[in-house]
Amino acid sequence: xxxxxxxxxxxxxxxxxxxxxxDNGQEAINAVHWALxxxxxxxxxxxxxxxxxxxxxxxxxxxxxxxxxxLTTKIWNDDVRAGRTTTALDEALVRLKTDYIDLLLxxxxxxxxxxxxxxxxxxxxxxxxxxxxxxxxxxxHLTDIVEQGETMPAINQIEYHPYLVQSDAIGYCxxxxxxxxxxxxxxxGNFKDEPLFAGIARTYxxxxxQVILRWCLQNDIIAIPKSTNxxxxxxxxxxxxxxxxxxxxxxxxxxxxxxxxxxxxxxxDF
Numbered sequence: 001x002x003x004x005x006x007x008x009x010x011x012x013x014x015x016x017x018x019x020x021x022x023d024n025g026q027e028a029i030n031a032v033h034w035a036l037x038x039x040x041x042x043x044x045x046x047x048x049x050x051x052x053x054x055x056x057x058x059x060x061x062x063x064x065x066x067x068x069x070x071l072t073t074k075i076w077n078d079d080v081r082a083g084r085t086t087t088a089l090d091e092a093l094v095r096l097k098t099d100y101i102d103l104l105l106x107x108x109x110x111x112x113x114x115x116x117x118x119x120x121x122x123x124x125x126x127x128x129x130x131x132x133x134x135x136x137x138x139x140x141h142l143t144d145i146v147e148q149g150e151t152m153p154a155i156n157q158i159e160y161h162p163y164l165v166q167s168d169a170i171g172y173c174x175x176x177x178x179x180x181x182x183x184x185x186x187x188x189g190n191f192k193d194e195p196l197f198a199g200i201a202r203t204y205x206x207x208x209x210q211v212i213l214r215w216c217l218q219n220d221i222i223a224i225p226k227s228t229n230x231x232x233x234x235x236x237x238x239x240x241x242x243x244x245x246x247x248x249x250x251x252x253x254x255x256x257x258x259x260x261x262x263x264x265x266x267x268x269d270f
Contacts, residue, residue: 001013001014001015001039001040001041001240002014002015002217002240004179004220004222006131006154006155006179007152007154007176007177007178007179008131008154010102010130010131010154012042012070012102012103012131012155012179012222013040013041013042013070013222014217014221014222014223015040015042015213015217015222015223015224015225015236015237015239016040016042016043016044016070016072016181016222016223016224017031017032017035017040017042017043017044017224017225017226017227017233018044018183018224018225018226018227019031019032019043019044019045019049019051019055019226019228020046020049020183020226021049021226021228022049022051022054022226022228023051023054024050024051024052024053024054025054026054027054027228028051028054028055028058028228029054029057029058029061030228030230031058031227031228031233032054032055032058032059032062033058033061033062034230034233034234035233035237036062036063036064036069037063038233038234038237039237040233040237041064041068041069041070042069042070042072042222042224043055043058043059043069043070043071043072044072044073044181044224045071045072045073045074045096046073046074046076046105046107047073047074047075047076047079047088047091047092047095048074048076048077048107052073052092052095052096053095053096055071055096056095056096056097056098057097059071059096059097059098060097066098070102070103071096071098071101071102071103072101072102072103072104072105072181073092073096073101073103073104073105074104074105074106074107074135075088075089075104075105075106075107075116075120076088076107077107077108077110077270079116080106080107080108080110080111080112080113080116081110081111081112082112083112083115083116085106085115085116085119085120085123086119086122086123089101089104089119089120089123089128089129090128093128100127100128100129100130101128101129101130102129102130102131103129103130103131103132103133103154103155104120104123104129104131104132104133105132105133105134105135105155105157106120106133106134106135106137107135107136108135108136108265108268108270109134109136109137109138109141109265113134113141113144113145114144114145114148114149117132117134117145117149117151118149120132121149121150121151124151131154131155132151132153132154133153133154133155133156133157133178133179134153134155134156134157135156135157135158135181135183136157136158136159136263136265137153137156137158137169137265138168138169138265138266139168139169139172141265142156142169142172142173142176142178143172146176152176152177152178153178154178154179155178155179155180155181155222156169156173156178156179156180156181157180157181157182157183157224158180158181158182158183158265159182159183159184159260159261159262160180160182160183160184160185160216160221161182161184161185161186161187161191161212161261162187162191162194162197162212162215162252162253162255162256163187163190163255163256163257163258163259163261164256164257164258164259164260164261165253165256167256179222180220180221180222181221181222181223181224182216182221182222182223182224183224183262184226184261184262185212185213185216185221185223185224185225186209186212186213186225187212187261188261188262190261191208191209191212192208194208194255196251196252196255197209197211197212197252200244200248200251200252203248204242204244206238206239206242207235209225209232209235209236210235210236210238210239211244211248211252212252213225213236213239214239214242214243214244215244215249215252217239218243218244218249219249
């Protein structure tokens with residue numbers, strides 16, 4: 001496993017397990033256990049996923065100590081709008097059966113995000129969280145946080161994959177030393193329709209998914225592929241024994257087309 005050092009000095013594992021759509025029972029528990037057994041040390045959930053309880057049970061019963069697992073969760077839009085970020089965090093801590101969250105994110109840039117950020121800064125001071133950041137924030141939203149907050153976001157989690165690189169958002173984050181986490185790095189399964197990945201994969205004896213995740217890592221991106229399948233979880237972790245050539249990195253870069261598979265942070269209604 002490789003780590004990336006954040007702007008607060010903490011190191012976050014560059015590969016994580018996403019549990020979006022995993023049920024709040026054995027499915028999520030198994031996925032977390034399989035991931036930890038495969039070498040993952042980073043689990044990414046959110047209150048809106050409705051599976052924080054299962055993630056908490058999984059971490060409590062895992063063979064890997066809690067202190068060795070980076071745990072990310074997120075404050076949902078309704079809580080941000082209602083000004084209840086601190087309460088929502090306390091509720092998440094109970095569901096996750098932990099005394100602290102490694103990384104707490106504002107899930108989307110909805111009304112009230114500046115007030116939510118200030119609450120998160122207080123949670124950071126109180127030791128409830130080790131790092132704070134945002135998700136799906138574009139430059140205009142990040143500028144508000146950077147200029148009016150006291151703490152620089154450690155992470156901006158955005159949709160990122162070969163069809164959607166979001167260079168403007170990444171350029172702004174690079175300028176301010178804000179790390180980037182990719183959600184849907186595997187294009188919600190649509191990578192299977194792109195022949196380039198299969199061709200490159202044959203060169204290295206790897207799968208197309210492994211090629212894409214490796215491309216993310218070599219671009220200094222934190223990747224959190226979602227899976228509840230043991231084989232795919234193990235496969236996604238097997239990406240540290242090869243390196244894509246510059247030629248192959250450029251070929252994948254050139255696939256960029258601004259195509260989203262998820263909601264647009266500048267135009268969403270939830």
